[in-house]
Amino acid sequence: MFKPFSTVGLAFAIVFISSCGAPSASAPTTAPAPTQAAAAATSSPIVVKDSRGTVALDAVPSRVVACSEEALDFLITLGVQPIGMCSDRVAGATSGSVFDRPYFFPKDALGTPVFVGGAESPSLEQIAQLKPDLIISGVWAEEANKRMAQIAPLFIVDTATPDYWRGPLLELGKVFGREAQAQQFIDEYDASAKRLAAELAPVTACAPNVLFIYSYAATDGTMLLGPRWTGSKPFELFGFKVLAPEGYDLSSGALPVSPEIVSEVQADIVFVLRIKTPDGEIPHYPIDDLVASLKDTRVIYQGVDSTRGSTAPYTDRFALEEIGGLLKEDGAATATATP
Known part of the structure; x- marks a missing residue:
């Protein structure tokens, strides 16, 4: 695709x-870097909506695999570091090893995830070895999603919708106990867009x-x-x-x-x-x-x-x-x- x-x-x-x-107005202010604090564990079940329907989790996930740059973007925004990542856009990454290639996302925000293959053809074996409690993927990886859903709960994002990426961000904010951070990001984004439109x-x-x-x-x-x-x-x-x-x-x-x-x-x-x-x-x-x-x-x-x-x-x-x-x-x- x-x-x-x-x-x-x-x-x-x-x-x-x-x-x-x-x-001639001043340049926009850069938003603060994402926090690195881990989400606190909870004993209450978590039920959220993704592009398919509902996703149920027993607790706040702490071992997350992101299977695309778009999926990873949501984690970076919320200050959550993945344990594994997939990408079809990087060259020279070694599957099964810690990702260490030049990348768009800041290294301190990305952390040290294990590279587990392409977004549309990930290594299911390597993902399973990481023992994830959540996998985030995109609607474009339909076949891979079917297989990954057998490994761990799967949250599928779709940004080509009327609400853009806002809905998935708010839902993932609930997943990680970071609803306020997700809403703050949206509010600041909207404020920046409004200010820049005027300028x-x-x-x-x-x-x-x-x-x-x-x-x-x-x-x-x-x-x-x-x-x-x-x-x-x-x-x-x-x-x-x-x-x-x-x-x-x-x-x-x-x-x-x-x-x-x-x-x-x-x-x-x-x-x-x-x-x-x-x-x-x-x-x-x-x-x-x-x-x-x-x-x-x-x-x-x-x-x-x-x-x-x-x-x-x-x-x-x-x-x-x-x-x-x-x-x-x-x-x-x-x-x-x-x-």
């Missing part, structure tokens, strides 16, 4: 071909229409990301309109397209997402020549960390801060070289 990267990468190369004024109002007023392109290969590697792409939600909170060109079926959120689409759609801003090279650079692809020829369009090249998941609480808070800082600090008059 294609899971496009979330809204903002760690590095940007920006081209502003046409501009409008940017606000960025001059930008959205003159450049409201955004076209998202995921450019993942030099040839035959262009993906159109539409309003149902979960990574578009923070931009909508800022007041931008994510374009869904007529004639393109974006019901799944993403669609392979020809690079020529960038010249066919009237957009005020074009975001071109691209995986960075190992040395942190954004490679040059033929589509760059097309976007360079656009008139009255603001183009942003977004360098993407390949180990970063799609939408989830911690990742999206990072996105809010990054995109807000980008538009405020660089402003509409900034210009740098194309990749």
